[in-house]
Amino acid sequence: MKTFRLVAISLVHGEEVEQLDLQDGLIINREYGKENWLIEALLPKSEPEKYEEFRDKEEMLHVQATISKPTNDPASFEAVVRQVAVMEDKMSILFEGELFRKNTNYHEKLLERLVNEGYNGDELVEAFKNKVKEKPVLEKSK
Structure with a gap:
């Protein structure tokens, strides 16, 4: 496995890009078949029910993640929400997905x-x- 720092994350809805207010995050290349990745994003506690709905419906999302430094181009993933952990003033969203090519x-x-x-x-x-x-x-x- 390889672990990287997540510096930005967005959800892409057609032509719209929803930049998430990332406070901290990691991205892990699990290095086995189909380029399987885990992305953990620590976000302000805002709309946890939206992410819980994504999780419950196992909805495939288009996620763009910028790794290591803000000047890097984002990598695009097809991902599902695996876990939503709500804390006092923050929430952790765990995505699992596959990298897809430009x-x-x-x-x-x-x-x-x-x-x-x-x-x-x-x-x-x-x-x-x-x-x-x-x-x-x-x-x-x-």
Whole structure:
């Protein structure tokens, strides 16, 4: 097993990215088959029932996790909530999931989308740089 520090975590809902208010966290590569990972996120106690519902329904979530340092690109996971531990003013959410690979055409699709939105010239270059820095939302591979 390999353990890393979790520095940011988001839930992706289609085109929407919900950045979670991470207070602390770990991510563990269990190193056996299917790239199985555990992600533990310590969050402020807010909406524990939402995560309990995800857990109870075993809903597959698209999770983006930034590992080790904030400047790293996030890794994308298909994960389920395995445990919700509610404390006095915090909660711990344990996700279990599989790493999924970036769509290799991501940059091409991003550029195409920006051109379709009307960007061109220097404005296009700046918009492209900003979107890439935003930590890209990756498409689910199914």
